[in-house]
Amino acid sequence: MDFAVEDRFYTALSAVISARLGAEHPCAMATANAARSPSSRNVNAAHQELERLDSGIRKEVEQELETWMRGDI
Incomplete structure (x- = not known):
């Protein structure tokens, strides 16, 4: 797994x-946890949210993320 x-x-x-739903939204918090520590548990929680x-x-x-990540693709 490439953590970077x-x-x-x-x-x-x-x-x-x-930006769309607020930093306190469960999905924002779950994806922030996955960013800090991309363990299977955190990644799965982010996907569930x-x-x-x-x-x-x-x-x-997804469309906005694609624009943000274009440089990494």
């Missing part, structure tokens, strides 16, 4: 979600 890549991914994801998002919001987050 996962750290950047979850850091960007957390920033996008925090992502799945709980409204599909329209999740799609918007």
Whole structure:
């Protein structure tokens, strides 16, 4: 597992979600935890919170994240 890549991914994801839904949103907090420590437990929790998002919001987050991460791809 490449922690540096996962750290950047979850850091960007957390920033996008925090900007859209607020830093106290469960998904923002879960992705921030995954960014700080990309353990299986934290990554799974982040994915579970992502799945709980409204599909329209999740799609918007994914599109914005793609823009943020374009330099890493």
